[in-house]
Amino acid sequence: MNPRAEPPGIAERLATTARALADIIVAHQRTLHRFPELAFEERRTSAWLADTLRGLGLEPHTGLAGTGLAVELPGAGPGPTVMLRADMDGLPVREEPSHEPRSEHEDRMHACGHDGHMAVALGAAEAVVRVAGEGGTLPGRLVVLFQPAEETGTGAARIVEEGVLDRLGVDYVLGLHLWSFAPRGQAIVPDGTVMASADEFRVAYSGRGGHGALPHEADDVVLALAHLVVALQALVSREVDPVRPAVLSVGRIEAGSAPNVLPTRGELEGTFRAPDTDVRGHLLHRVGELARSIAAAHGVEAEVSFGAGIPPTVNHPGPARLLRAAAAAVLGPDNVRDGPPTMAAEDFGLFLRERPGAFMLLGMRDEAAGVVAPHHHPDFRVAPGALAEGCEILLRAAVALMESRADGG
Template sequence: MCKRSSKYMKQRIEELFPQVVAWRRTFHQYPEVSFQERETSKRVAAHLESLGLEVLTGVGGGGVTGLLRGRHPGPTIALRADMDALPIQDEKDCAYRSRVPGVMHACGHDGHMAMLMGAASILTTMKEQLYGNILFIFQHAEEMLPGGAKSMIEAGVLEGVDAIYAVHLWSPLPTGYMSFRAGPMLASSDVFTVNIIGKGGHGGLPHTTTDAIAVASHAIVNIQSIISRQIDPVRSAVISIGSIHGGDASNVISDSCEWKGTVRAFAPDIREFLLRRIKEVVHDTCHMYGAAYEIEIRKGYPPLVTNHMETARLRKVAEEIVGKDKVEEMDPLMGGEDFAYYLNEIPGTFCFIGAGNELRGITAPHHHPRFDVDEEAMKTGMELLVKGAIQYLQEASLETNRPTLLASYM
């Protein structure tokens, strides 16, 4: 994209920015948790319809899509934003704090929607010059298993789509920076629940009982050794126990002990090995101490693995926007994201947009009651979405011997 078109793009973003902030703040004030994004999806759909896009609602249960058809035939690129909030009380002191008790946008999804709505507004004005199509995906339920991406894919949202991009506002990274990684980027995220069933009794007569808490303790320690002694140290994985409960009195040996945990891995083979070994360790430990058990494993999101070509393509656009010195190579994170489902189906990439600002006190981590984003970061995210979509259509059209798009802007 030439300097003239880039200047035009920044001007359009500046003009639209007050409206983007207003959208973001409205979403922030009226958040809705996973699978309940009714009013949120209505607001999104109304905007897409006002742009004259081909709009579908209820996709996969709660998703919204808007299709922008370019005047000329070509490939189709999808841009995705998530819509759901979290069951967290908003503790910020600002005019746009959540008005819904116990619910807030604590992960930036309000900004993701606003940025993509803004990108749709700008790209729609370029319809006559486009060789190809752009599908705007507003996805429900990213924060809760099984994740909205899975059901939207099953409903056919990716039919005819050649590639997909998504961005994520990221408060640990300063505004003005971006972070990419080609290949494994985020981990799988599975959860498990174990209930050890023993035989309760008097705390002073342990020999007459089967101590469920003691058995659970041994099982938990044994499970931790899977990571330290059965996984190649250079192939990262994590097992964390986040909850344990057994008994109610100090002098009574409990007859049951329930505990819950999460399993994270970057490689599918490591993931499957860990889930299998957890079952085996629980079984063998309970057998050794004469206890019974119940175990439930819920497979969550797969590892998020970005496509090397699409990551390089979008990263180049990012470098043109903020400069090479502000585009970082990130280390893999053990967090999970259901955008991984899309990347299992078609090429695409995912990146973090810096949205932290120490001078403004915007430093709280994601999923924190005081979480916020530097709204200036939405300009960067919007520009990346718009230019990234254009760059993809332009290069993909050339790769398939189609005419160059956006000739009037080049």
């Protein structure tokens, strides 16, 4: 007589339910894709998410950081509280006309996968509701946060400043980013840095304008800006250790209105990224110092300003180890890597400064399905098959964190 088989544990029950919800999760992503909204304008998105959660018998906390919302899931046990985070905002990108579904707004698009992230989080919520309804109990408590304004790097800061993590009693944080730069079925979960910091700067030069034929009677702000663009490139190539990555790019220059007029004012804007906080600090200091020095050399006035910026996204090794194990259970051990990090940025790093946790890049590049365009591109698409995978991985990792109380080290 065969021994009686042990019933599946809570992680396996959640995983099985997440897989069964695959079509529903895809349907959520397709619906959300139709009405992208920009940072802190996600009112329709927030209302739709709240209605969907209420349809599951849940009562979300709304109005977080303006348009965000959070929900506490049923079936809680005595262990720690884990928060799953999904970002909500779209981008000011005009979508490729052949897309189906397609954005209802001509100049806005979910071009970074946030519609997919929200769908994954909704799938996790529904999986927990179903399992709890069958008597399942989690080893701890699970909450889901839908966060506005990731693209501007300001949404997570607002959530932290408003004390949302404290009010929800969050002990650990988990998140993912659907990633078009890795093949479908692969995941990247480093022990340390996942994504770089992101800072933006603006430099404006002003001086005496004049006639293009008489430059000695004027101050040439265009020449000064040109020198600054060239000099800024040396900050990375000559002042940063070559084995410590960094990148600096100038994306906008504006000055003048006629070819024979030396303008009185010109300005440029750029960004720099660094996974290392010391390198970030060096660049913050040197961009301003260099801009003012070049202004003085050209006899013009300088105005230098920086955006709020976001820190690197740095995983805590304990939670990262559990998230890698969860990904390996879904994708296979050979398909989970611990690097390398990317120079793209994410404001999830602010949560990881407040609580231990981990963040995953979930590959979804699928040439056969036409999912090949990079993030922020008009032809960007989400691979439907990656959504249930992401949902299952996050649920498995959340249960493992509740069971282990992994520290940040």
